[in-house]
Amino acid sequence: AQKVTQAQTEISVVEKEDVTLDCVYETRDTTYYLFWYKQPPSGELVFLIRRNSFDEQNEISGRYSWNFQKSTSSFNFTITASQVVDSAVYFCALNGYNKLIFGAGTRLAVHP
Amino acid sequence: GAVVSQHPSRVICKSGTSVKIECRSLDFQATTMFWYRQFPKQSLMLMATSNEGSKATYEQGVEKDKFLINHASLTLSTLTVTSAHPEDSSFYICSARDKLAGGPRDEQFFGPGTRLTVL
Numbered sequence: 566a567q568k569v570t571q572a573q574t575e576i577s578v579v580e581k582e583d584v585t586l587d588c589v590y591e592t593r594d595t596t597y598y599l600f601w602y603k604q605p606p607s608g609e610l611v612f613l614i615r616r617n618s619f620d621e622q623n624e625i626s627g628r629y630s631w632n633f634q635k636s637t638s639s640f641n642f643t644i645t646a647s648q649v650v651d652s653a654v655y656f657c658a659l660n661g662y663n664k665l666i667f668g669a670g671t672r673l674a675v676h677p
Numbered sequence: 678g679a680v681v682s683q684h685p686s687r688v689i690c691k692s693g694t695s696v697k698i699e700c701r702s703l704d705f706q707a708t709t710m711f712w713y714r715q716f717p718k719q720s721l722m723l724m725a726t727s728n729e730g731s732k733a734t735y736e737q738g739v740e741k742d743k744f745l746i747n748h749a750s751l752t753l754s755t756l757t758v759t760s761a762h763p764e765d766s767s768f769y770i771c772s773a774r775d776k777l778a779g780g781p782r783d784e785q786f787f788g789p790g791t792r793l794t795v796l
Contacts, residue, residue, distance in 0.1 A: 608768055610787040656720065665785055667720045
């Protein structure tokens with residue numbers, strides 16, 4: 566069975582703090598993709614990153630960075646120097662074969 | 678590129694009526710489209726997968742007679758909520774996979790969602 570666990574339901578930080586959102590996944594597939602999406606209050610999903618199971622290199626994009634650890638089945642997301650505009654719900658997702666499985670989401674609130 | 682639109686963005690209807698939601702891929706052809714439902718403060722749950730020209734595949738627990746899906750062309754899929762009731766009120770999101778995508782594990786592009794309120 567495939568499963569994505571985001572154990573942190575809500576996180577509250579003050580602007581400029583760094584914050585890490587955890588994601589743990591389960592799959593029996595050897596080939597799969599992992600994603601992170603941002604969902605602001607407007608509701609539209611914003612694609613952040615896709616990582617395939619054969620690429621364990623960490624990635625940095627501006628203030629965002631991702632740490633993929635196959636050994637622990639984790640794909641964590643860090644926002645450096647958080648800003649109020651980062652406030653949103655963040656979803657981690659797993660794509661095995663033809664299905665995208667979402668985690669429960671982590672609601673991030675960044676306060677000024 | 679890879680833009681998916683949904684129409685309407687918001688709809689309010691009376692209980693018992695049917696509502697149609699359209700999902701269009703604007704700049705690519707989509708052989709596969711997906712329909713998700715999201716209740717307030719919950720995650721996205723896949724309702725069904727539709728392939729152009731064939732019947733949709735519904736997830737367990739989703740009533741196919743209540744949620745009619747039609748994928749008549751490579752750029753359009755529709756979801757019709759028949760005889761809607763207040764418990765059908767939700768945020769419905771579609772996504773589409775590019776016909777030229779590498780395979781079934783490739784990226785899905787999401788529409789902006791449709792908020793349905795049934796009174």
